[in-house]
Amino acid sequence: MELKRADRIAEALEQMIVTGEFADGERLDEIRLAEMFGVSRTPIREAFQRLISAGLVESRPRRGVFVHQLSPGELLNMFEVMAELEAICGRLAASRIRDSQLEQLREANEKCRLSVEAGDADAYYRDNETFHDIIYNATENAYLVNTTSKLHKRLRPFRRVQLRFRGRLEQSMSEHDAIVAALEAGDGEKAAKVLHEHVAVQGEKFHRLMSVSNAAE
Amino acid sequence: MELKRADRIAEALEQMIVTGEFADGERLDEIRLAEMFGVSRTPIREAFQRLISAGLVESRPRRGVFVHQLSPGELLNMFEVMAELEAICGRLAASRIRDSQLEQLREANEKCRLSVEAGDADAYYRDNETFHDIIYNATENAYLVNTTSKLHKRLRPFRRVQLRFRGRLEQSMSEHDAIVAALEAGDGEKAAKVLHEHVAVQGEKFHRLMSVSNAAE
DNA sequence: AGTAGAGTTCTTGTATACAATTCCACAGAT
DNA sequence: ATCTGTGGAATTGTATACAAGAACTCTACT
Numbered sequence: 001m002e003l004k005r006a007d008r009i010a011e012a013l014e015q016m017i018v019t020g021e022f023a024d025g026e027r028l029d030e031i032r033l034a035e036m037f038g039v040s041r042t043p044i045r046e047a048f049q050r051l052i053s054a055g056l057v058e059s060r061p062r063r064g065v066f067v068h069q070l071s072p073g074e075l076l077n078m079f080e081v082m083a084e085l086e087a088i089c090g091r092l093a094a095s096r097i098r099d100s101q102l103e104q105l106r107e108a109n110e111k112c113r114l115s116v117e118a119g120d121a122d123a124y125y126r127d128n129e130t131f132h133d134i135i136y137n138a139t140e141n142a143y144l145v146n147t148t149s150k151l152h153k154r155l156r157p158f159r160r161v162q163l164r165f166r167g168r169l170e171q172s173m174s175e176h177d178a179i180v181a182a183l184e185a186g187d188g189e190k191a192a193k194v195l196h197e198h199v200a201v202q203g204e205k206f207h208r209l210m211s212v213s214n215a216a217e
Numbered sequence: 218m219e220l221k222r223a224d225r226i227a228e229a230l231e232q233m234i235v236t237g238e239f240a241d242g243e244r245l246d247e248i249r250l251a252e253m254f255g256v257s258r259t260p261i262r263e264a265f266q267r268l269i270s271a272g273l274v275e276s277r278p279r280r281g282v283f284v285h286q287l288s289p290g291e292l293l294n295m296f297e298v299m300a301e302l303e304a305i306c307g308r309l310a311a312s313r314i315r316d317s318q319l320e321q322l323r324e325a326n327e328k329c330r331l332s333v334e335a336g337d338a339d340a341y342y343r344d345n346e347t348f349h350d351i352i353y354n355a356t357e358n359a360y361l362v363n364t365t366s367k368l369h370k371r372l373r374p375f376r377r378v379q380l381r382f383r384g385r386l387e388q389s390m391s392e393h394d395a396i397v398a399a400l401e402a403g404d405g406e407k408a409a410k411v412l413h414e415h416v417a418v419q420g421e422k423f424h425r426l427m428s429v430s431n432a433a434e
Numbered sequence: 435a436g437t438a439g440a441g442t443t444c445t446t447g448t449a450t451a452c453a454a455t456t457c458c459a460c461a462g463a464t
Numbered sequence: 465a466t467c468t469g470t471g472g473a474a475t476t477g478t479a480t481a482c483a484a485g486a487a488c489t490c491t492a493c494t
Contacts, residue, residue: 004278004477030446040479045447049263053270061221062446062485077360081305088301143294147364221447247476257449262477279455279476 009037010047017056017067018157024069028057054154072210075158079203082155085148086132086199090191093138094183101138102184108134109176116169124169125160131176135183135195162205172198226254227264234273234284235374241286245274271371289427292375296420299372302365303349303416307408310355311400319401322351326393333386341386342377348393352400352412379422389415 013033016022028048030041037044048065051057057065070078097105108131115124132152136145162168175198182191230250233239245265247258254261265282268274274282287295314322325348332341349369353362379385392415399408 006477031444041446042478042480045263046266046477049266050270053267064446074360077358080309080358081361081364084301084305088298092297141294141297143291144298147298223447248474258476259448259450263447280457281476 004043004046005039006043006046006050009033009039009043010050012037013047013051014054014056017051017069020069022067022069024067026067027064028067030064070158072207075155075210076203076207078151078155079158079199079206082148082151083196083199083203085144085151086135087192087196089136089139089144089148090179090182090195091188092141092144093135094186094188094191096140097135097138097183101134105131105134105138105180105183109180112176113173116173119169121163121169124172125163128172135179138183158206159202161209162202165205168205171201221260221263222256223260223263223267226250226256226260227267229254230264230268231271231273234268234286237286239284239286241284243284244281245284247281287375289424292372292427293420293424295368295372296375296416296423299365299368300413300416300420302361302368303352304409304413306353306356306361306365307396307399307412308405309358309361310352311403311405311408313357314352314355314400318351318355322348322355322397322400325351326397329393330390333390336386338380338386341389342380345389345393352396355400375423376419378426379419382422385422388418 013028022028030044030048033044034041048057048059052059052065056068058068059065108127111127112124112131115121115127129152133149136148139145163172175194178194179191179198182188182194230245239245247261247265250261251258265274265276269276269282273285275285276282325344328344329341329348332338332344346369350366353365356362380389392411395411396408396415399405399411
């Protein structure tokens with residue numbers, strides 16, 4: 001399945017929006033972007049549709065599309081939903097996970113541990129993603145995997161920040177151990193509880209960070 | 218916010234797909250549809266993007282878009298997620314719902330009761346939607362409301378079928394009463410449990426119906 | 435000076451023209 | 465008879481041309 005031109009453009013624009021290259025409410029100029037990417041307006045407009053459905057921009061008819069940067073309130077909402085989704089995944093995974101997946105999970109967790117011991121936040125970040133992906137997939141519910149992964153991806157840039165809190169890596173690691181234990185024991189409620197906490201604390205840390213930096217301005 | 222031509226076309230196509238006017242895997246012919254709607258290919262292609270992101274069709278590059286009818290397995294997955302989302306809404310709503318919203322909820326519930334007593338499944342269906350919408354909104358989490366509403370809408374055609382089971386209306390009604398009671402008491406866990414069951418049973422009934430009708434073919 | 439209004443300019447939405455790739459049929463070879 | 469390859473037809477993807485609506489400016493009037 002090859003990519004279309006419009007796909008690459010959509011990805012590029014998404015990256016630019018997420019990295020804050022555009023301010024909130026800024027209008028995306030079709031002609032300017034078309035020149036920038038060396039294409040006509042058509043692929044640009046197609047890419048816009050993608051961004052609209054991803055919630056990264058808003059379209060006002062006959063006005064144009066405007067970037068929509070997430071407000072602290074929206075982020076809090078999304079982290080709240082993320083925590084619930086992770087909890088659901090944990091509950092379902094506990095009763096459906098296969099031995100082979102449990103093995104993969106333990107491996108991923110050990111990789112995380114090594115990254116923590118090395119103090120490598122970036123590596124931990126990557127290994128942490130595979131850890132959670134394994135749990136998602138263990139739910140045997142493709143729709144849930146898709147929903148959860150999409151939100152996970154959207155929150156990625158904000159999740160990253162809070163890993164820099166002092167001691168957060170170690171705390172996160174011990175939560176991981178509790179998650180693995182709950183899944184091994186087939187204890188869905190426990191897995192749900194720990195995973196919920198695991199994500200909710202990220203949202204809280206992030207929110208704290210936001211209010212501090214806002215207050216500083 | 219006026220509608221574009223492409224918006225109306227997307228809605229029309231969505232309706233046609235949902236009502237089974239197109240078979241699973243059927244290719245949507247841009248030119249034929251353009252003629253049918255009396256427009257050029259451009260708005261059709263724009264509408265396609267909408268359908269793609271809604272998961273109603275799949276795009277294979279340089280091949281076209283193909284309708285994706287939900288399989289029983291996918292529906293089961295979606296009902297499972299729907300049950301969880303409703304449970305979350307219930308849990309959050311229990312601690313956040315305002316008195317005015319509780320009052321609206323009781324009103325909506327009484328309307329449901331009247332519809333049941335009148336044996337009017339269609340009216341019940343509508344009143345049931347407002348009942349659930351009130352709960353969604355009581356979560357004070359716009360992102361959750363959006364997510365839940367979208368899935369609710371997608372499952373609408375399938376939800377409707379199972380209301381025709383004998384005694385389902387009355388059972389559904391007594392579940393509603395339990396939900397209202399839990400929310401009045403501020404008991405989040407109870408509300409979550411009842412709502413989860415309320416939706417899960419719909420999925421089961423629907424699934425039973427599907428396997429029966431499949432076996433009959 | 436400020437505001438309302440008309441005309442111009444700019445931008446979006448749609449149609450059409452063109453390019454590039456895939457599909458299909460038919461012919462020839464093994 | 466089946467398979468492979470080539471050529472044409474059809475279809476998607478992209479560019480450009482055109483239409484319609486929004487924003488802006490400049491003027492005239494209170």
